[in-house]
Structure formats: structure tokens, C-alpha cells
Amino acid sequence: MNTSETPTLLLQKVRPYGEGDPVDVLVRGGLIAAIGPDAGTDAPADAEIHDLDGAVLLPGFVDLHTHLREPGREDTETIATGSAAAALGGYTAVFAMANTQPPQDNQTVTDSVWRIGREVGLCDVHPVGAVTLGLKGEQLTEMGQMADGAAKVRVFSDDGMCVYDPLVMRRALEYSAGLGVLIAQHAEEPRLTKGAVAHEGPTAARLGLTGWPRSAEESIVARDAILARDAGARVHICHASTTGTVELLRWAKDQGISITAEVTPHHLLLDDSRLESYDGVYRVNPPLRETHDTLALREALVSGVIDCVATDHAPHAAQDKCCEFAAARPGMLGLETALPIVAALLVETGDMTWRDLARVMSVRPAEIAGLSDQGRPISVGEPANLAVVDPDSSWTVIGEDLASLSANTPYEGMTFAARVVGTVYQGRMTSRDGKVIA
């Protein structure tokens, strides 16, 4: 980063972590230079001034689980449009999953995604490397080469597919422990989910949809916890969706196993009653579960049994969503709506403070991925990667207006109180009042 080109910003009247009286924050050379009522006195005459009217200031969000669809499906999202969605959502770093076409299973592809992300320049784009060639679950990739490349890949996942073979997963964990990288598992035992399109339960039975049992997820979570223990490796569970997964995570952490987990905003908010409409927008992997699962997931996030929120932002073309439920592609948009949902479910209810929200959306994901310049405290000398949140904006979601190239949001027409009104990435404003600043 060329700090001489970065402007000086003065963020006026912000409340770090939503605590105390509003203060001013001076950002210079990509770093936080001063915080306090007089922070602006040092500001040069050409400083960019933003009056933020008492908004909450948080560390910029870090998404461990994003699908950017480039290379291969640039009709549904590109690194540029996904980065724009990230900037609007308050994100300053995203991890781009490997299930692109071709997949990110070698250094040429991971370095190319990294380089394009840098050129776009709206947030850090960290390519996730595949665990197995072609995400087929058979042969391990050259994780070491991807880790040594320009992208310095530190997170590996076959997400979209499960590394289902226990021997392959065992070897992947052993290899990853030696390299000091992280394996993120899409926990789905494929023998239990053949043809599955919905959560296995009363709703799917009534609607005539093939069910995906909780055991398909939980059996892999339990297995991988034990494999990680014996390999002396870390393992991360993608999109935890069931009450049983929460119990297994609690058990594994109590044993001292190095296991971490994420939950998506949609699994926190929505349950399978949505499927009554047969609207393909609600099809997602793992499927929307039952009310008690959503409550267990919320509690686990509050208590720390689940470490963080990840969006699993999964753009899809209209023709792949607006069709018969069982034919719809699984996945939903997430980057631009994550903060409003987590705030509504956990901060506005009093279950979490804004500082707790910063922990689950920024601090913990940065730690899990080993990022040193993200998820940092809001204090002088720290890198200026920040999100500004208006807690009372009353924002209504309209899919067509989102920056994402796709519009498959399950929150169409919903109104949320909190909204991201500004994002600062490497000392530069990347979004302000719902507009991307290129």
C-alpha cells in the first residue's frame, strides 16, 4: 500500500463499539492517528470530513465464507461486484471459496483471484484453496504451493462438497498441521443426502420434499473433531446449522480439540417454515432447519461455542433460482444483509453488545484465518479497517438494488433497523450511505 496516496479522513461524531459519547477519529496514512473530541485539530485542510452523527464505529468485518463466482460464472458475480457488495456490507476482508470454474485448486488460479482482488481494491480478497483436486474428494491439492504463492493461501476448503472420505480428510488434516494452515469443512455425509433439497422433518414430509437429516452434518462434525484431535490439527466447521452440531462443538472444545465454527445469518434468522411457498430462493445447503435450531445457534454464538458469523454469500442467476424448488440451485446472497440481521437478532434484543458483535463479525474470523491487520482494536496506531453502523436507519431490502450481480436474497421486502453507512479499508472510504466509492 502506498500510504502517501491515501487521503486523510476525519470521521466526526462516531461511537467506537457503541460505547460512550461521540468522538472524532482521524485516519492518516492508512492508520488510526487520533481518537477523541480534539482529534480533528491536527487534520490538514484537505482532509475528507464525514459527519457520522453518533453512528457506531466497529472494526471492519471479515467474512470467512464468500462465493465470488470468478472465474467461471461471471454472469452471477465477479470479484469486482462481490467486493462492492462486501464494501457496502462493512466488510474489509473476504475469503473467496474454491468452487469456481475452474476451481481454485492450484496456485495459478489462487494467485489470479488474489491479484484481481488487489486491482479492484475494495477489500482484501483471500482465495480459499481447494483441499482436493477438482473438489472431487480423492486426491489432495498442492496446498504448500498455494500457501507459498502471492496469495499466501491460509484457508483450504472443498466447500460445496464435503471431504467425505475419512482417510482423505485425515491426510488433509495432517498435511495442514505441518503447513500451519486451516481446513474448513462443509460437513455433509453424501450417503445421507442423496437427492435432498430440504431439512428432513415435518415440513419437508408435508411438502413432499426429499429430506437432509441433521445426522448428515453432525456425523461429519463428530468425525472431523476426532480426526483433528489425533492429527494435532485445527479444523473449522462451515455453516453450522443444527442443535446437535452445537452440542458436538461444545463437547469437542471441552476436550481441548482445536475446532472452530461459523454460522450464517440465514441459519440464525430463518427456519424451514419458509418452504411452504416452494420459492427456490429458500433453497440452501445446509437447509434451513427448525426453530429450536435457530435458537440454539444464536445462544452458541453468544456463548462463544460458535466462534463467528460467516455469510456463505452464494449468488445465483435468476434462471437457476426462479424454477421448481427441487431444481433451484442452493445458496443465498449474504454480504449486504449480514450486519442488519445479526444486529436485529442479537444486539437489539440485548443478548450482545456492539463489542460482542465486533468479536463475532471481525475479531474472531480474523484470528481464525491468521490475519494480522484485520479485526484489530479501534485504537491509535492500528490499521484503519473500519465499519460505520447507523443503528436506526430503517432499511428495506430490495434484491434488484443490491450491488451483487445476482438478486437471490431471501430478505426481499424486510425492513431492518441497523445498516452499514460507511466502510473504511486501508484508510480509504470504500462505501458511504449505500454507495460504493471506487
Ligand SMILES: NC(=O)N[C@@H](CC(=O)O)C(=O)O
Ligand atoms: N451454500 C449453498 O447452498 N451453496 C454454495 C455452496 C456451499 O456453501 O455449500 C454455493 O456455492 O452456491
Ligand SMILES: [Zn+2]
Ligand atoms: Zn457449504
Ligand SMILES: [Zn+2]
Ligand atoms: Zn459456501
